[in-house]
Structures are given as structure tokens and as C-alpha cells.
Amino acid sequence: MLFNSLTFLVFFAIVLALHHLPLPWRWRKGQLWIASYLFYAAWNPPFVLLLWISTVVDWFAGRRLASASEPRFRRLILLLSLAVNLGLLGYFKYGTFMLSSFIDFMDTLGIAFRPAMPDIVLPVGISFYTFQSMSYTIDIYRGRMQPWHSFSDFALYVTFFPQLVAGPIVRATTFLPQTIEPRRATTDQLGWGLALLVMGLSQKILLADALLAPVVDKVYASPAQAGWIDVWMANLAFSGQIFCDFSGYSTCAIGVALCLGFILPENFNAPLAAEGFTDFWRRWHISLSTWLRDYLYIPLGGNRKGDLRTYVHLLITMLLGGLWHGASWLFVLWGGLHGGFLAVERFVRRWGNQRGIRLSHAFWHVSIWLLTLALLCVTWVFFRSHDFGAAMLLLKAMFGGNGGALLTGAEIRQALFVIIPLLVVHRRLRETNLRTVVASWPWSVRSVGLAGLLIALCLSPGDDRAFIYFQF
Numbered sequence: 001m002l003f004n005s006l007t008f009l010v011f012f013a014i015v016l017a018l019h020h021l022p023l024p025w026r027w028r029k030g031q032l033w034i035a036s037y038l039f040y041a042a043w044n045p046p047f048v049l050l051l052w053i054s055t056v057v058d059w060f061a062g063r064r065l066a067s068a069s070e071p072r073f074r075r076l077i078l079l080l081s082l083a084v085n086l087g088l089l090g091y092f093k094y095g096t097f098m099l100s101s102f103i104d105f106m107d108t109l110g111i112a113f114r115p116a117m118p119d120i121v122l123p124v125g126i127s128f129y130t131f132q133s134m135s136y137t138i139d140i141y142r143g144r145m146q147p148w149h150s151f152s153d154f155a156l157y158v159t160f161f162p163q164l165v166a167g168p169i170v171r172a173t174t175f176l177p178q179t180i181e182p183r184r185a186t187t188d189q190l191g192w193g194l195a196l197l198v199m200g201l202s203q204k205i206l207l208a209d210a211l212l213a214p215v216v217d218k219v220y221a222s223p224a225q226a227g228w229i230d231v232w233m234a235n236l237a238f239s240g241q242i243f244c245d246f247s248g249y250s251t252c253a254i255g256v257a258l259c260l261g262f263i264l265p266e267n268f269n270a271p272l273a274a275e276g277f278t279d280f281w282r283r284w285h286i287s288l289s290t291w292l293r294d295y296l297y298i299p300l301g302g303n304r305k306g307d308l309r310t311y312v313h314l315l316i317t318m319l320l321g322g323l324w325h326g327a328s329w330l331f332v333l334w335g336g337l338h339g340g341f342l343a344v345e346r347f348v349r350r351w352g353n354q355r356g357i358r359l360s361h362a363f364w365h366v367s368i369w370l371l372t373l374a375l376l377c378v379t380w381v382f383f384r385s386h387d388f389g390a391a392m393l394l395l396k397a398m399f400g401g402n403g404g405a406l407l408t409g410a411e412i413r414q415a416l417f418v419i420i421p422l423l424v425v426h427r428r429l430r431e432t433n434l435r436t437v438v439a440s441w442p443w444s445v446r447s448v449g450l451a452g453l454l455i456a457l458c459l460s461p462g463d464d465r466a467f468i469y470f471q472f
Contacts, residue, residue, distance in 0.1 A: 001042040002466060003197075003252045004205055011039065012256060019260055025182040032156055032260065039161035040125075047123040050088055054133045055158045057084045062140045062147040074141060081137040089130045095120050097327030125165030127324055131291055133158050136172040138295060145173050153179040162256040166249045166469040168267040168287035175262070183261030192435065195450055196255025202453045203248030207418050209465045212241035215415045219406055220384055223393040230406045231398040235377035237415040238384055240422050243272060245468045246285070269433070273426035275368045277341040280376070292321050310346070315339035325383070330391060334382040341375060369427075 001008050015035045019028055041048050061081035068074045090098075095118060106113040136154070139145045148154045157175045185193060219226050219234035226234070250267035257264045267287050274280035281289040297317040303310040315336065322335015352359070359368070381398070385391035396402055407415075429437065438446060 001039050003249065003256075004201055004465075007042075011035075012259075016259060020184065026152075028182070029152065029156055029179060032161075033152060033159065036156065036159040036161040036164060040159065040164055043124050044121065050092075050123055050126065051129065051159055053088065054085055054130060055155050057081055058133045058137045058158075059147075059151055059154050061137050065137065065140045066147045078137060078141045082134065085130050085134050089126055092120055092123055092126055094323075094327045101329075128167050128169055129158055129164060131288075132169050132171075135169075135291065135295065139172060148172070148176050150179070160257070160262070162253040162260075162262075163250075163264055166246070166253070166467055167285075168250055168253065168265050169291050170264060170287070174265060178262055185259050185261045189258050189261065193255040193258030195438075196251050196258065198450060198453050198457070200248045200251030200253075200255060201457055203244040203251065204467065205460050206453075206456055207422075208241045208244035208248060210460060211414055211418050212237045212244065213465065215407065215411050216241055216384070218411070220386070220390070220394075222406060223385070223390040223397070224402075225404045226394060226397045226406050227402055227404040228397055228400050229412075230404070231381075231394050232377060233407060233412055233415055235380045235384075235398075236373075236419050238380050239272060239373070239376060240415075240419050242380075242383075242468055243268070243422070244418075249467045249469065266433075270426040270429040272373065272423055273369065273430045274372050275365055276345050276372055277338060277375075278345055280372060281338075281342070288321070288324070292317050296320065307347075307350070311343040314342045314346070318342065330382045330385060330388060334379055337379045337382070341379075373423075 001011060015032070018031050018035075021028070023031075037048055037051070040051060058081055061077050064077050065074055068077065099115065099117065103113055103115075136145075136157075140147055148157075153176060154172075156179060157170070157172055160170075160175070163170060215237045216234050219230050247268040254264045254266070265287060267285060269283040269286065271280055271284035274283050297313055300313045300316060301309055302313060305313075316339075318335040318339030319332055320335070322331045322333070322338070325331045325335070359365070378395070378398070381391050381394050385394060393402070397404070441449075
């Protein structure tokens with residue numbers, strides 16, 4: 001069930017109406033629990049079983065961790081929980097990839113190994129709810145929280161439909177306390193939640209799908225014919241497309257949850273205004289970057305074991321972060337590039353700090369921002385390409401190795417019509433947030449703007465594109 005579909009709007013209207021009935025809180029939580037399973041089952045009903053497995057395993061693992069005192073037994077329980085969760089994730093998301101990689105490796109040895117390829121369907125959102133469920137068990141193991149008293153509350157946490165399939169990845173310590181007292185949106189929350197839903201759908205349908213996706217698709221469909229202007233413009237457009245697509249989903253999820261009285265964490269904070277890759281990952285997919293920091297980077301040793309180990313930890317974290325995004329060596333390479341840029345940036349900053357160099361002038365801030373944006377465009381080549389050969393053709397064209405031309409002047413203007421205002425808005429939001437800015441506008445301006453978005457959404461033909469991050 002897609003947010004950008006009439007089916008979802010009908011579904012959400014029914015859920016919202018039931019949630020506001022004068023019923024006991026446990027009944028209304030039960031309605032949300034059932035609605036969440038129906039929401040997920042709309043894609044592929046049998047995969048609800050995977051949700052149940054993760055939920056039941058981590059629920060009982062959490063309780064046993066709290067009651068066990070012997071360290072070795074506690075580690076065994078944690079490993080069992082991780083094995084089940086990562087085992088399911090590994091089989092469904094990476095099974096075919098690992099087998100294909102093994103076949104390629106055997107080919108390099110001159111061994112013709114041709115097993116039957118498994119027909120594995122990727123369950124939507126498995127990377128998101130797996131990480132979310134795992135964090136509960138890990139936090140109990142670390143003593144950061146106690147097992148929750150209600151299984152139904154925990155099941156609602158794992159399956160809560162607004163963010164179930166594409167985040168934000170919510171921590172149990174953030175969500176579960178909200179299940180204690182009855183939740184109903186205030187008038188202000190309901191209004192802002194619906195406004196966020198409209199803005200999120202506008203990002204997805206009007207900007208990502210209608211204006212930016214055609215430009216990106218045209219260049220990536222014909223990499224051999226693309227010139228340097230085409231590739232740079234396509235990757236600038238893809239920066240906007242993937243932001244509007246993924247941030248659009250997160251905005252919808254946060255808005256829908258707010259309409260039900262639940263607060264979800266922000267997932268984006270003007271990432272296209274980032275000054276450096278450290279700044280970028282503080283602003284892009286915040287729930288994933290903080291998850292990787294807290295459950296991978298810091299346990300590896302973080303920056304506590306010297307400079308060289310810190311660079312290694314950054315690289316490992318980002319390589320695995322790239323692999324989280326997709327079962328492809330292109331995603332691994334994308335993550336590795338980000339890890340490399342983070343390491344280089346850390347080295348340069350330390351070198352500058354040791355020599356008392358301070359780049360405080362506005363010129364340097366703008367220069368670092370533009371350099372970051374350019375390097376992001378380079379990394380997107382590996383994220384968006386269908387195969388390594390296409391990525392190499394596009395990189396070659398990007399740096400002047402191809403004199404072709406694909407995009408028309410009208411298509412370039414169409415992309416810039418979105419990208420330039422988007423970059424300006426992100427620079428404006430670097431030190432503030434959307435709600436603060438919108439609240440500063442007169443009521444009439446807010447009303448006209450929202451009405452305009454609604455009219456544009458109603459008039460938009462749409463092409464029912466799934467959200468990009470559904471594949472992760």
C-alpha cells in the first residue's frame with residue numbers, strides 16, 4: 001500500500017476515524033496493531049510471518065536477557081536474537097547476491113559452477129524493521145532499557161504502519177513510552193500532521209516523480225550516449241529526486257503518526273546544504289546514520305583507538321551501510337566512497353586544527369558546500385547505475401570522456417527549476433527547521449500554499465512509482 005495512492009488515503013481515513021472513537025486505550029492500540037498488519041499484508045500477506053518471527057524472538061530474548069545474570073548466557077541469548085534477525089535479512093535480501101558473487105569468484109578460478117538460482121522475493125521494508133527490532137534486544141543487553149511489560153505494545157512498536165516499510169528507524173526507548181498513556185492528536189498536531197502528509201506527497205509526486213525522475217531515467221538508460229553536461233545534470237537531478245522521494249516518505253510517515261498522536265524522530269535536516277560528509281550524515285537518513293554509529297561504529301571502537309583504527313572503523317561502517325542499502329557491489333562501493341571521504345575529511349580537519357587553521361569566512365563555507373555537493377554527485381553514479389559497466393561509462397562522461405548529448409535544453413531547465421530552489425531552501429534551513437519557518441508565515445500564506453499543493457496533487461496524473469527506499 002503506497003502513501004501516494006487512493007487506497008492508502010481511504011485506509012488512513014478509516015484508521016483515523018476508528019482511532020478517535022471513545023474507546024479504551026487498549027482497544028485503540030489493538031486497532032492500530034491490526035491496521036499495521038493489514039497495511040503490510042497489502043503487499044504480500046505471507047511475509048507478515050517474518051514480522052511475527054522478529055517480534056516474538058526479540059520479545060522473548062529481551063525478557064530472558066533481563067532475567068539472566070551469567071554473562072556467557074546473556075551473550076548467547078543476544079547472539080540467538082541477532083542470528084535470527086540477520087539470518088532472515090541475509091537470506092531474503094542477500095541470498096541471491098551471495099550466490100551470484102560466489103559463481104563469479106569460481107569463474108575467476110576457471111571453475112564452471114552453475115547451480116540453480118533461487119527465486120527469492122525481497123520482503124518490503126525488511127531492512128528497516130529488522131534494525132528496529134534488533135535495537136530493542138541490544139539496548140536491553142547493554143542495560144539501557146528494561147524489557148517492556150506488554151507484548152501487544154512491543155508488537156505495535158515493531159509494526160507501526162506509518163514508518164514500517166521505509167523508516168524512520170525508531171528506537172524502542174522513543175516509541176514504547178508513548179504507548180502508556182492514551183494518544184490522540186491535538187487540533188494543532190492534527191493540522192500539522194495533515195500538512196506534513198500533503199507536503200510529503202508533493203515532494204514525491206510533483207518533484208521527484210514528475211519533474212526530476214524523467215531527466216535522471218533518460219541519462220541512466222543510455223550511459224554510452226551521455227555527455228558531461230548530461231551526467232552532471234542527471235546526478236544533480238538525482239540528488240533532488242532521491243531526497244524528495246525519501247524525505248517525502250519520511251515526512252508522510254511523521255505526519256500520519258502525528259495525526260494519531262505519536263511523535264516520530266526527524267529523518268532529514270537539509271542534507272543538500274551539508275558542508276562535508278560528516279555534516280551530510282548528520283542530516284541525511286538520520287535514523288540510519290545514528291543507528292550505524294551507536295550499534296556498529298562505537299562498538300567497533302569508534303575514535304577511541306587511535307587515528308588509523310578510527311579510519312578503519314569509518315570505512316567498515318560505511319561499507320556495511322552501503323550493503324544495507326542493496327545487495328550489490330555497487331552499493332558497497334558507494335558506501336566505501338562515503339567512508340573514504342569521511343576518513344579524508346577527518347584527517348584534513350585534524351591537520352588544520354593542529355596548525356590553527358580556521359575556515360570561518362563565508363567563501364570557505366560555500367566552497368566546501370559546493371565541493372561536497374559535487375562529490376555526492378560522483379557517488380550517486382554507483383548508487384543509481386544498473387551495473388558496473390554503466391557506472392564506468394557515466395564517470396568517464398562526467399569528466400569529459402564523452403562528447404555526446406542526451407538532454408534537451410527544456411529538460412535541463414526542468415531539472416534546474418527544481419534543483420536551484422531546493423538548494424536555496426536547504427541553505428535557508430541549515431540552522432532552523434521547516435515548522436519554525438512555516439509558523440513564521442501569515443495564516444493566509446500558509447492556507448494558500450497548502451491549497452495550491454492540494455490542487456496540484458489532484459491535477460497531477462501520477463505514475464504510481466514506488467518509493468525508492470522500498471527496495472531496501
